[in-house]
Amino acid sequence: MSEKTVLTELLLRWYLSNGAKYNLSFKENNIPKEIFSEDQEIQKSTKEKKEHKKNEIFKNCKTLDELKNLILEFSDCSLKNTAKSLVFSDGNPKANVMLIGEAPGEEEDKLARPFVGSSGILLDKMLGAIGQNRKNTYLSNVIFWRPPGNRKPTPEEISLCLPFVFKHIELIRPKLLILAGAIAAKALFGSDNTGITQIRGKWKNININNKFDLRSIAIFHPSFLLKQPSRKKEAWEDLKKIKIEIDKNT
Numbered sequence: 001m002s003e004k005t006v007l008t009e010l011l012l013r014w015y016l017s018n019g020a021k022y023n024l025s026f027k028e029n030n031i032p033k034e035i036f037s038e039d040q041e042i043q044k045s046t047k048e049k050k051e052h053k054k055n056e057i058f059k060n061c062k063t064l065d066e067l068k069n070l071i072l073e074f075s076d077c078s079l080k081n082t083a084k085s086l087v088f089s090d091g092n093p094k095a096n097v098m099l100i101g102e103a104p105g106e107e108e109d110k111l112a113r114p115f116v117g118s119s120g121i122l123l124d125k126m127l128g129a130i131g132q133n134r135k136n137t138y139l140s141n142v143i144f145w146r147p148p149g150n151r152k153p154t155p156e157e158i159s160l161c162l163p164f165v166f167k168h169i170e171l172i173r174p175k176l177l178i179l180a181g182a183i184a185a186k187a188l189f190g191s192d193n194t195g196i197t198q199i200r201g202k203w204k205n206i207n208i209n210n211k212f213d214l215r216s217i218a219i220f221h222p223s224f225l226l227k228q229p230s231r232k233k234e235a236w237e238d239l240k241k242i243k244i245e246i247d248k249n250t
């Protein structure tokens with residue numbers, strides 16, 4: 001290699017090791033290919049190692065406290081930067097029934113507890129109508145931090161939180177799962193374009209991390225029912241189905 005090439009290589013290595021990407025002012029075809037390919041390999045193997053470590057941590061996460069700590073340490077989801085609190089769960093972790101909602105709102109963010117605002121009040125009434133409450137039900141959300149201004153979470157935010165949600169369900173191991181609203185239903189059932197009106201009220205099995213299948217049902221989100229009270233009739237039909245299944249399974 002000429003002196004110029006060696007200097008270029010050293011400079012490039014310095015740039016790459018400081019996080020620079022390809023858009024340097026050098027013309028790529030003037031630079032020996034191995035300079036890039038070697039660095040790409042290093043970056044790839046570092047990424048794979050990180051991924052492997054993350055998977056190992058996940059595999060060895062055996063308690064809710066460990067899971068909560070993993071989420072507290074997780075910095076890839078930017079919602080964390082704007083929220084006041086991590087909203088993890090409420091209710092009884094030994095319950096047979098688990099309910100997953102969408103994301104915390106303002107009140108939940110303030111109190112670090114899911115479903116404590118106006119939709120939480122309606123949710124408590126809905127659950128109460130079929131004999132459920134926070135002593136025999138466990139509550140959480142697909143998203144652990146309040147999205148700014150209560151906007152809908154993005155698909156990226158949902159996919160970042162979803163592995164934690166599956167781990168959460170795996171640790172609770174409920175007998176039945178209720179998905180409140182379109183965001184939770186679509187995220188957990190994996191259905192994209194079907195609306196909540198079509199998805200709700202039908203029992204389906206969800207495979208939880210290849211560990212067990214979980215009988216699950218979607219219902220209208222209480223905040224939707226607050227805006228469209230005429231849909232409470234359908235919500236009541238779904239709740240009756242849930243009550244039958246609770247009586248059978250618990």
Ligand code: URA
Binds near residue numbers: 102119
């Ligand atoms: N809506 C949700 O989906 N979850 C909450 O915790 C509160 C409101």
